[in-house]
Amino acid sequence: MLDTNLTDVSLCLFAAVFAVVVVFNKNPVVAAFSLLLMFIGFGGIYFRLGSVFLTTIQILVYAGAIAILFVFVLMLMNLEETKTFIPTKNFSLFAGIVAILAMFGILTIIIFNNTDYLATDKLPEVSMNTLFTKLFETYLVPFELSTLLLLGATVAVVFISKKRIPQ
Amino acid sequence: MSLFPFVVFSVISLSIGLVLILISNILGTKPKTKRLHDIYESGMDPVGSATKRYDIKFYLTAILFLLFDVEIVFLFPWALSYQSSSIKPLMLAEFVFFMFVLIVGYLFVLLSKSLDWEE
Amino acid sequence: MMIYYYLACFIFALGLVGTLIKKDLISILLCIELMLTSVNLFFALFSKSLGSADAQLQVFFTIIIAAAEGAIGISMIMALFRKIKSAYPDDILIYSE
Amino acid sequence: MLDEFLEILIKTVVILAIPLGSIPLILQMERRGAAWIQKRVGPNRVGPYGLFQPLADVFKFLFKEEVVPSHVKKFFYIIAPILSLLMALLPLAGLPLCAPFFIGDQKVYPEVFRSGLGIFYVFAATALGPYGILLAGWASNNKFSMLGALRACAQMISYELAISTTIVAIFFIYGSSDLHVMVEKQNESLYGIIPAWGVFLQPVGCVLFLVGIFAESNRLPFDLAEGESELVAGYHVEYSSMKFALFYMAEYVHMIILSTLFVTIFFGGYGLLPGMGFVVENLPSSIYFLQAISLISKVAIMMWFFVWVRWSIPRFRYDQLMNLGWKTLLPIGLVNLLVTVIVIYLRSN
Numbered sequence: 001m002l003d004t005n006l007t008d009v010s011l012c013l014f015a016a017v018f019a020v021v022v023v024f025n026k027n028p029v030v031a032a033f034s035l036l037l038m039f040i041g042f043g044g045i046y047f048r049l050g051s052v053f054l055t056t057i058q059i060l061v062y063a064g065a066i067a068i069l070f071v072f073v074l075m076l077m078n079l080e081e082t083k084t085f086i087p088t089k090n091f092s093l094f095a096g097i098v099a100i101l102a103m104f105g106i107l108t109i110i111i112f113n114n115t116d117y118l119a120t121d122k123l124p125e126v127s128m129n130t131l132f133t134k135l136f137e138t139y140l141v142p143f144e145l146s147t148l149l150l151l152g153a154t155v156a157v158v159f160i161s162k163k164r165i166p167q
Numbered sequence: 168m169s170l171f172p173f174v175v176f177s178v179i180s181l182s183i184g185l186v187l188i189l190i191s192n193i194l195g196t197k198p199k200t201k202r203l204h205d206i207y208e209s210g211m212d213p214v215g216s217a218t219k220r221y222d223i224k225f226y227l228t229a230i231l232f233l234l235f236d237v238e239i240v241f242l243f244p245w246a247l248s249y250q251s252s253s254i255k256p257l258m259l260a261e262f263v264f265f266m267f268v269l270i271v272g273y274l275f276v277l278l279s280k281s282l283d284w285e286e
Numbered sequence: 287m288m289i290y291y292y293l294a295c296f297i298f299a300l301g302l303v304g305t306l307i308k309k310d311l312i313s314i315l316l317c318i319e320l321m322l323t324s325v326n327l328f329f330a331l332f333s334k335s336l337g338s339a340d341a342q343l344q345v346f347f348t349i350i351i352a353a354a355e356g357a358i359g360i361s362m363i364m365a366l367f368r369k370i371k372s373a374y375p376d377d378i379l380i381y382s383e
Numbered sequence: 384m385l386d387e388f389l390e391i392l393i394k395t396v397v398i399l400a401i402p403l404g405s406i407p408l409i410l411q412m413e414r415r416g417a418a419w420i421q422k423r424v425g426p427n428r429v430g431p432y433g434l435f436q437p438l439a440d441v442f443k444f445l446f447k448e449e450v451v452p453s454h455v456k457k458f459f460y461i462i463a464p465i466l467s468l469l470m471a472l473l474p475l476a477g478l479p480l481c482a483p484f485f486i487g488d489q490k491v492y493p494e495v496f497r498s499g500l501g502i503f504y505v506f507a508a509t510a511l512g513p514y515g516i517l518l519a520g521w522a523s524n525n526k527f528s529m530l531g532a533l534r535a536c537a538q539m540i541s542y543e544l545a546i547s548t549t550i551v552a553i554f555f556i557y558g559s560s561d562l563h564v565m566v567e568k569q570n571e572s573l574y575g576i577i578p579a580w581g582v583f584l585q586p587v588g589c590v591l592f593l594v595g596i597f598a599e600s601n602r603l604p605f606d607l608a609e610g611e612s613e614l615v616a617g618y619h620v621e622y623s624s625m626k627f628a629l630f631y632m633a634e635y636v637h638m639i640i641l642s643t644l645f646v647t648i649f650f651g652g653y654g655l656l657p658g659m660g661f662v663v664e665n666l667p668s669s670i671y672f673l674q675a676i677s678l679i680s681k682v683a684i685m686m687w688f689f690v691w692v693r694w695s696i697p698r699f700r701y702d703q704l705m706n707l708g709w710k711t712l713l714p715i716g717l718v719n720l721l722v723t724v725i726v727i728y729l730r731s732n
Contacts, residue, residue, distance in 0.1 A: 007170060012293045019297045022320060023304040028313050029521060035316055036514065038297075042323055043507075044170055045290060047498070049334045051342050053244065056503040058326075060240050061349055064510030065233040066319065066356050068540065071514070072229045073360050074312060075521055075529070077373060095306040103299035107291070128499075132248035134339045135346065136258060144261065146350045147238060147268040153354035154234050154272045158279045160361045161227055172391045173476060173496045179395050180472040183403070184465035184629055191625030195449040225533050226364060228705070230357045232540040235713075237353040239547040241346070242720075243503075243560075246551045250558035259728050266721050273714065282709045284702030 007048060015041035028074045036067040053128050227281055238269050290331055297324035311363045311373045315356065322352045394495045398475050401679070402639045406632060407437030409639075409686050416690040447624035452523075455621060459522035464622065464629035467515025470508070471633035474640045477504035479562050481653050481674035492563075501560040505644055506550065509599070512637065513539050516618050519630070523621040531617030534701065535601055541708035542598035548716030549588040549595070552723045553648055556584055566652035581649035587719045589649045591712055596641040598708065600634065603693040605704055642685035646678065653678040 018041065021034035039062040046054040135143060245262060252258050276282060297320060304317030326345045333341035367373050411426075411434065418425025427433040451457065476496040483492045498504050513536040520532020557565045565581075573579045582589045598605040619630045646652060653674040655663065663670050699707070 008289055012289050016296060019300050023300050031316055046330055049330050051330050052499050054330055054345055056500060056507055057349055059507035060510055061237055065236045069229045069233050071517055073226050076226055095303045099299040099303040102302050103295045106295045131339045131342055132244045135343055139343050142347060144264055146347060147265050149354055150234055150238055151268050151272045153357050156358050157230050157361045158276060158281050160365050175391050176395050176476045176495050180469050184468040187625050191445050194445050195447055195624055225537050228537045230361055233353055233357050235544050237350055242551045246554035284705045
């Protein structure tokens, strides 16, 4: 599992570059499009990891629906480019420090807690069938509850956007 | 499993478009008048910006699509695993409940007139 | 394999920075999606490392939450935008005073 | 490694050449067909029966004056048609042209990208279709383009829902997402007489899918994205010369892909046409070739159907279109799914 090859590196670079564009770009529409490309890159990563169905969901839901929603709304809203980011120098410094802390925090937790499992290679692949069986047997209740969550979201969306707000 | 075939395929497809545009760029005549570069608006001078705000229905459609799409995508694994499942009655019950919630959501959206385009 | 852990950390940190420095609500929402995706990647990686299906199933539920969050978030932003013609939190503060 | 690369390259070229090469033929068929339906003559000047007309069009596109308007976002304006064509071509990598065959004792799959995802791959790749259009509309910085792109996108995503419900029902019936498995199951026969095509197992789903592909590919009667009387030409109003041609190609490739998917799911895919069994008995090695011919002729019939509908049914109004998608097709799809599942459950007990 430690054998990182060219595919992994290029996939990571692809995703990382577009993630950087999402954050450090002045034009929100460009940011939304790079978010889309990053999602597609993540689909590739899931494919490399052998979780094929995650790739499907990643592309269908994230790239096919969520990213479309963002692009749509940004096109409808026409935000000004100059107002999107970086207020002051001090604030950026603060944000940078927070980011570095966060990154190293997560890494230390992962690496120094238990490195054994990161190196194992001979584990069986999780097949699509075991995954689905588990979803519909062990995770039955969360699965059904998630539909209720979506129902709630639908109701909320309809109410929020229906209400005519007086000018 | 390898992503290699996919990469080859997309690079070739991408290069088809690129090459065609390049060729037409080289062969095509260059425009002679300035007026050609104006916004196309039936010969009038355009008024206002193109990215003004459009009808709110468009984004409502996109949001509702997102919500229903997620629900329907989660039916895919169900449909694929039903045949090989050992507990078919339970699976059916799950499905019926799922569809019930989905249809209730749909009816709510329908009755709230969010889907009406004519006003 | 390890490189994906680095990537996930990096993207999570980027999302965090984005939520702090971006000034309009939709971009902030974009950055939150960024963080959610990186968490998904973590789950997928754990699933691979531990050879278990549970972590992958968490991704399914995270995706549902991300979808619901995106939908509600965007409709709230649009409602605000229609009311005060702006999508910047600073303006909302001014408006509420 | 080199062998593998060569194999991928050959498959890619073949899979890309067939649809791209047939676009001129389809165009000619469409023009002459339109003329025939409307009792006109149609293009008949270039070459015998006007057969070289598409070729002349290609040259015209290549030598046409290239206009890049001054107000566009230039980078995105130029990559939008390229991306559009790319997104349209991507699903091709997962579509099978014939059954898997053997070279020596190595099993070779006809798809370029054998991902284990089957139809999911095709479906996910088609879900990316709206982006090229949205990018074009936004980059053109023109009201007509923008409105056309928004309309096209809203329409495509609405009908995608109806198509998804059908695909769930299809998965349920075949129990697999692999297109080869689907075709194999359709080559069995129902009650010994009729082939077990998807259209007989899922008649309602078939109609839903058919309407869906018309809307997804933005064809008449659903071409509201470019309704001439309202939006001049929709999202590609600012595009000229080869860039416009790329959008045109993307639209036709989209049609071809969706028809292939439709035919593979509902009409036996590359299963042999009646009468071909005789040839296979005498010449067993020709079977893969004949399978490809069968698939292509089925898709060609679909293409003619597109033309036929185009000149027979008037354009919808936009609200009618959205109502059809959300208030008619989606509930029918959901009920169809529910009925299918319950009927199959009751029959298996």
